[in-house]
Amino acid sequence: MYKITLSEKETPKKWYNIAADLPVELPPSTQTEEGHQIDNLPKLFSKYVLQQEMSTERWIDIPKEVRKVYKQIGRPSALFRATGLEKYLDTPAKIYYKREDQSPVGSHKLNTAIAQAYYAKKAGAERLTTETGAGQWGSALSLACSLLGLDCTVYMVNVSFKQKPYRKTVMHLYDGEVLPSPSNRTEFGRKILAEDPNHPGSLGIAISEAMEDAFNDDSAFYTLGSVLNHVLLHQTVIGLEAQKQFAKIDEKPDILVGCVGGGSNFGGAAFPFMKDKLSGDLDCQFLAAEPASCPTLTQGEYKYDYGDTAGLTPLMKMYTLGHEFVPPSVHAGGLRYHGMAPLVALLVNQGLVEGRTVNQTELFQAGKLFANTEGVIPAPETCHAIKVAIDEANKCKKTGEEKNIMITFSGHGLLDLQGYDDFIEGHLTQ
Amino acid sequence: MYKITLSEKETPKKWYNIAADLPVELPPSTQTEEGHQIDNLPKLFSKYVLQQEMSTERWIDIPKEVRKVYKQIGRPSALFRATGLEKYLDTPAKIYYKREDQSPVGSHKLNTAIAQAYYAKKAGAERLTTETGAGQWGSALSLACSLLGLDCTVYMVNVSFKQKPYRKTVMHLYDGEVLPSPSNRTEFGRKILAEDPNHPGSLGIAISEAMEDAFNDDSAFYTLGSVLNHVLLHQTVIGLEAQKQFAKIDEKPDILVGCVGGGSNFGGAAFPFMKDKLSGDLDCQFLAAEPASCPTLTQGEYKYDYGDTAGLTPLMKMYTLGHEFVPPSVHAGGLRYHGMAPLVALLVNQGLVEGRTVNQTELFQAGKLFANTEGVIPAPETCHAIKVAIDEANKCKKTGEEKNIMITFSGHGLLDLQGYDDFIEGHLTQ
Numbered sequence: 001m002y003k004i005t006l007s008e009k010e011t012p013k014k015w016y017n018i019a020a021d022l023p024v025e026l027p028p029s030t031q032t033e034e035g036h037q038i039d040n041l042p043k044l045f046s047k048y049v050l051q052q053e054m055s056t057e058r059w060i061d062i063p064k065e066v067r068k069v070y071k072q073i074g075r076p077s078a079l080f081r082a083t084g085l086e087k088y089l090d091t092p093a094k095i096y097y098k099r100e101d102q103s104p105v106g107s108h109k110l111n112t113a114i115a116q117a118y119y120a121k122k123a124g125a126e127r128l129t130t131e132t133g134a135g136q137w138g139s140a141l142s143l144a145c146s147l148l149g150l151d152c153t154v155y156m157v158n159v160s161f162k163q164k165p166y167r168k169t170v171m172h173l174y175d176g177e178v179l180p181s182p183s184n185r186t187e188f189g190r191k192i193l194a195e196d197p198n199h200p201g202s203l204g205i206a207i208s209e210a211m212e213d214a215f216n217d218d219s220a221f222y223t224l225g226s227v228l229n230h231v232l233l234h235q236t237v238i239g240l241e242a243q244k245q246f247a248k249i250d251e252k253p254d255i256l257v258g259c260v261g262g263g264s265n266f267g268g269a270a271f272p273f274m275k276d277k278l279s280g281d282l283d284c285q286f287l288a289a290e291p292a293s294c295p296t297l298t299q300g301e302y303k304y305d306y307g308d309t310a311g312l313t314p315l316m317k318m319y320t321l322g323h324e325f326v327p328p329s330v331h332a333g334g335l336r337y338h339g340m341a342p343l344v345a346l347l348v349n350q351g352l353v354e355g356r357t358v359n360q361t362e363l364f365q366a367g368k369l370f371a372n373t374e375g376v377i378p379a380p381e382t383c384h385a386i387k388v389a390i391d392e393a394n395k396c397k398k399t400g401e402e403k404n405i406m407i408t409f410s411g412h413g414l415l416d417l418q419g420y421d422d423f424i425e426g427h428l429t430q
Numbered sequence: 431m432y433k434i435t436l437s438e439k440e441t442p443k444k445w446y447n448i449a450a451d452l453p454v455e456l457p458p459s460t461q462t463e464e465g466h467q468i469d470n471l472p473k474l475f476s477k478y479v480l481q482q483e484m485s486t487e488r489w490i491d492i493p494k495e496v497r498k499v500y501k502q503i504g505r506p507s508a509l510f511r512a513t514g515l516e517k518y519l520d521t522p523a524k525i526y527y528k529r530e531d532q533s534p535v536g537s538h539k540l541n542t543a544i545a546q547a548y549y550a551k552k553a554g555a556e557r558l559t560t561e562t563g564a565g566q567w568g569s570a571l572s573l574a575c576s577l578l579g580l581d582c583t584v585y586m587v588n589v590s591f592k593q594k595p596y597r598k599t600v601m602h603l604y605d606g607e608v609l610p611s612p613s614n615r616t617e618f619g620r621k622i623l624a625e626d627p628n629h630p631g632s633l634g635i636a637i638s639e640a641m642e643d644a645f646n647d648d649s650a651f652y653t654l655g656s657v658l659n660h661v662l663l664h665q666t667v668i669g670l671e672a673q674k675q676f677a678k679i680d681e682k683p684d685i686l687v688g689c690v691g692g693g694s695n696f697g698g699a700a701f702p703f704m705k706d707k708l709s710g711d712l713d714c715q716f717l718a719a720e721p722a723s724c725p726t727l728t729q730g731e732y733k734y735d736y737g738d739t740a741g742l743t744p745l746m747k748m749y750t751l752g753h754e755f756v757p758p759s760v761h762a763g764g765l766r767y768h769g770m771a772p773l774v775a776l777l778v779n780q781g782l783v784e785g786r787t788v789n790q791t792e793l794f795q796a797g798k799l800f801a802n803t804e805g806v807i808p809a810p811e812t813c814h815a816i817k818v819a820i821d822e823a824n825k826c827k828k829t830g831e832e833k834n835i836m837i838t839f840s841g842h843g844l845l846d847l848q849g850y851d852d853f854i855e856g857h858l859t860q
Binding site (some may be wrong): 001005071103106143169172175324367372373374414417421 | 503
């Protein structure tokens, strides 16, 4: 069997909240003495997602309307067996990949975008604001807003706005309004532009603009595409589906591997399986793959830090390279983040998840091999996970172990072909 | 229900050959008195596909190895209901779309690429040659060769080679060799380059080069991505799956609409349903959507003509704008063809299929609406079919008829975003 599918009826009815089962309590978000970050949250987020952010309920209902849109965009997603890759590697391991790339926006981001748009609308919002770097998250939120009847304003890092015109086209197709950040729309943006009209922008600046915009408009909320507890909660639909899919073939993963930037794809896929590990029902190794150039888990410190550059978010306990760390401009833009979702960070700190680093050349090599043997062209982010899976499959070849390796396949690389081209042409430096 | 799926076991075991059921005999391909086009075919194609080209057997076995690769790349493909679009149009019609865009190469082309690579290998070939315009077909053949262990040489029209670098990257990822055509690799190419070193190339020239290359190498065969009978035969896997999917929901299409360039996506989807129409078991309207700027079916003549510009192919009876007709450079590059598959042409001539034209602005409008309401961004080619489906759904709104409209959704538009951008920015001329 190559493809393990679920019927629409098997779409999960509840998200899984790992906060209920953590081995130690999650250190709460906090603010500095002079800060108002937490006080400001109700102006930025609907009460529904703030409830979810704090919740320790194990199971949280997926609203019927959200499930309906999940189905409309093609959920449940398929779990594929990578037989071509296995054959090439000549490994006794079985490699599975859970395909979020088949979402219309090409990544897992839509899972939480739909939920956040739904709750915002329920709370009376007419518009959502957000920031985007490479454009994956901005595309997902734009589509979610289009499907649910909301306006959407995306602050896109100026340099990406210029370098990635097609991501902008995708957002325009979904009727998202896309502004290069810094922009004239906000006070913060105007201030920066006054100093440097050609400022390249940064994710930190874009976050600040999107937050300011929502803060000053009673009919708008702000949204975030990763890191926060409620975002990871929404993404557990991935792991919950995968559990059902493994059950269908009477198998379990021995290794689960995903890439980590903010941690939402990894967390969403891993947490339902982690529940079984914590209860002793599953013996599984959890591997989080990150760029060697942005080694949050492997070289960062576990401490309180801001989620953004400007210090507008509450302080969160996480692995961090420092909120002023500027990651090099790697092709896997989605993994260029100084911090890590507090939930994923805690599991790493408890020794339940292990970080692994992958460099640029290795990841594109892995991506090309995957394309060659399976056909699907993975996003550079996803390639990190594939590289680690290949390493593990090669170990199995040596030991003869028939392990099941599950890759959470976060997205396709069709809008990231420049990176592959640089790799093929030998232009990558590391 | 939003998505009607089939299990792998339900992958068709035989292709359907409509030559067995045509209301009149298919006029055979022929050659001019001085020509050797037909005599040359055995040097260009494996005996297996030549047998299929001439066959009047109704059902032709899909080899087990081909079915295996079909499953590996995700077949059967899903049939989706476009509820978001229906709601927007406020139509009583039900709109379904059969998703070839979810193939790893993003289009239906892989269905025949896999089969052609399999038969070539079976006949002892080590390499395949072909031409490509926009790059869809070249990508599909490159992947098929990679999966089946063959080398692949793609002659890509020079102007596309320069303008569409990412299609080239995709072919490189699949280990295809991509040459800008005219090239120095062939005598014909060298001759043209001697006259004009910066010649922009054309599909006709690229066909000539790919044919010459295969002709002079005993270990290579030439392949074509559309038009020929055996290509359309392989594509019937689309319609055969769709039939099973409609049967699952106890429905039948009242209207089947597809875009036509060479005719392989349309023919592949339509022929199994046409069989039922010819036997009186189905009352269905078949609509073939073509660009207003390349109106083969609606303004071409039904006569014998060459399939290529240079006159290297046999003469085929088809609708044609003349083999020297140069279609304007429209964004739907896959539909820029002066002729039409003889099988589709015959059905049009018999009044069983109706041609419809769509202009560029209309098609991108339809594509944007589809993206807005369903999420999926259609290829410009596919947008032709969507536009016609929308027209029919609007008619149903007036009459109140609850028709089932099936779109054969040939591919996604993620590598064609420039066209959408031109549309959004108001740069399209028609």
